[in-house]
Amino acid sequence: MIDLHSHILPEIDDGPESLEKSTQMAELYVKYGFTHVVATPHWMSGTLWAVSKETIFDSITQLRHALESKSININILAGMEIALDIGLVDLLVGKRLLTLAGGSYVLIESPFQRLPLGWQQVIFQIMAKGFRVVLAHPERCHHFYMEPDLLHSFIEAGGYLQANYDSFLGHYGTEATNTAFSLLEKGYLHLLATDSHDTEYRHPGNALKALEILNKTADAETVEILTRINPQRVITGLPLKTTTPAIPLSKKRKKWWFF
Numbered sequence: 715m716i717d718l719h720s721h722i723l724p725e726i727d728d729g730p731e732s733l734e735k736s737t738q739m740a741e742l743y744v745k746y747g748f749t750h751v752v753a754t755p756h757w758m759s760g761t762l763w764a765v766s767k768e769t770i771f772d773s774i775t776q777l778r779h780a781l782e783s784k785s786i787n788i789n790i791l792a793g794m795e796i797a798l799d800i801g802l803v804d805l806l807v808g809k810r811l812l813t814l815a816g817g818s819y820v821l822i823e824s825p826f827q828r829l830p831l832g833w834q835q836v837i838f839q840i841m842a843k844g845f846r847v848v849l850a851h852p853e854r855c856h857h858f859y860m861e862p863d864l865l866h867s868f869i870e871a872g873g874y875l876q877a878n879y880d881s882f883l884g885h886y887g888t889e890a891t892n893t894a895f896s897l898l899e900k901g902y903l904h905l906l907a908t909d910s911h912d913t914e915y916r917h918p919g920n921a922l923k924a925l926e927i928l929n930k931t932a933d934a935e936t937v938e939i940l941t942r943i944n945p946q947r948v949i950t951g952l953p954l955k956t957t958t959p960a961i962p963l964s965k966k967r968k969k970w971w972f973f
């Protein structure tokens with residue numbers, strides 16, 4: 715499996731605080747069947763979380779050496795989780811920000827509360843320059859919870875949605891869980907990723923726990939597209955497949971929920 719959203723790099727954001735912890739995260743990734751991880755540190759304009767791409771490349775090189783020395787076999791690729799900001803287009807066009815694994819996909823972070831004014835224009839400007847926009851964990855954004863039609867418009871405009879595996883485990887509260895299942899049922903999701911930060915709570919193993927639930931609530935083709943086919947297509951630069959809206963899913967979920 716490929717994880718497209720991970721805070722595995724040490725001492726850059728709110729991920730692991732040491733190279734040793736990063737290495738332990740990598741061991742968990744291998745244990746749970748991942749072969750590739752795109753390291754996506756937070757990038758937030760005007761904050762300490764606005765590291766340069768060179769810092770990320772250096773950190774990846776350091777981690778790769780540590781993994782090689784311990785014979786931990788996993789590919790670490792470069793990326794960023796970019797917070798919405800007015801100036802993003804120029805920074806992307808100027809190659810100062812990283813896309814996912816060097817391709818055309820850009821991972822944009824959904825804010826937890828309100829979306830900033832002008833966010834749609836920023837997204838459209840990025841798309842107009844030939845980038846493909848993936849919105850990370852929209853199920854955790856209260857604004858989208860209150861106005862779900864915004865996500866419909868975003869998808870209609872060519873955007874893609876990435877939900878976190880552990881949103882299906884209830885780790886972010888009822889609102890995020892219900893939104894995650896709702897997006898799944900509507901066929902709005904394109905990708906699942908771990909958004910891992912550590913080895914204890916937000917860690918790679920949550921993907922398998924979530925898959926146990928998803929295999930009971932979604933059809934096999936949908937799960938395959940979200941977890942294997944589309945992550946691979948991001949890496950290879952192909953447009954993502956959509957999943958089929960499944961009205962009976964809510965019934966299936968209730969069935970799983972109560973029995």
Ligand SMILES: [Fe+2]
Binds near residue numbers: 720
């Ligand atoms: Fe993240």
